[in-house]
Amino acid sequence: MFEMRRLEMLSNTIFGVAMTLLAYDLPKASSFKQAPSWMDLVHVYAQPVIALMISFIVAGMFWFSHHRRLAVAPEGGRGVVFLNLFFLLSIILLPVTNGLYGTYRLDGVLAVLYGVHLTTIAALNAVLWVLALGGRRDPHLLTTALFPVVVFVLGTAAAVVAPEVAQYTWCLAFLAPFAGWLAARRAR
Template sequence: MTEPQSDLFEMRRLESLSNTIFGVAMTLLAYDLPKPHFAQLPDWVDLAHTYSGRLAGLALSFIIAGVFWISHHRRLARQPFGSRPVVLLNLFFLLSIVLLPVTNGLYGGYRLSSAVAVLYGLHLTVIAALNAALWWLALPSGRHAEIAGAVFPVVVFVPGMVIAAYAPEYVQYFWMLGFGGMLVRRFVRSAPVQAAGDRP
């Protein structure tokens, strides 16, 4: 059994770091939830007015982070070792996850602002693009299903920024389509990887 090259990084260490980063980022999503002091006992209308927008943004960001956490770990399982550029790109991907509570807090408080919605959509696009690039580097040619599943959220989030600029109140429903990447993998058949001995 050949040993890995000395200049390759063991991705299992990166997996441990990413677990911590995703866990902290997903927990901090709830940090910006309002902590109101009602003048009187609140009724359902008061609670809905205070929390409805914030909870919608939190749920969207939490689900997005969870989907990318699953994708990240599935990718690392297929890539036990990585070069220095791949490790650096993974760190930029994790940085984009660290910043998710920041843009989520803005979006939860000002989701009807087109500027805030576009900024949040741009952040989602960056996360999805980095994830797709990492999948592209991790897989050999022929794994079309995995690549298609990783690229699909980018295809959704890019036009989502245009919708956010003109109709920020509706764009969150369009962003939900980005989760369809998990379904895309099931409908795109991966081309069989040709064995070395079968090459002409």
């Protein structure tokens, strides 16, 4: 058995670096030849900042979930450790897809790529939660883990036909704690 505290230290570093690198692709001041107007700022920064905000909140949401999961299952076997490493790899790649999505947010292919990435992160998180619960039925935790998967799949499907709508659908994933609360309430 592997003590997950070691993985927790690694994950804090990975999440911190990945969340910081999200800002790397923001346009630099040198993209303006003179002092920009408000509309110039909106035109240049709106798309990248929207992508950064979605990605930062998604990363924060999964960082919180990851720490809660490690507290629920403080030890894990080799398979769980490797699955956690794949989960962390998916977080490391977030600045890459965020940069592409922030630059070309309305492009269908890149919106779908970003959506597939968000879905992958959510699916790995959900599988890790199922393993951490070890067969226990906890409607609150299971719903909180599975809800983002459903939302990201729907958002990615929306990105196929209407990339400009996908970001609004993906933001619904932030309601996962509320969905978990409702599931726990219904189970009583």
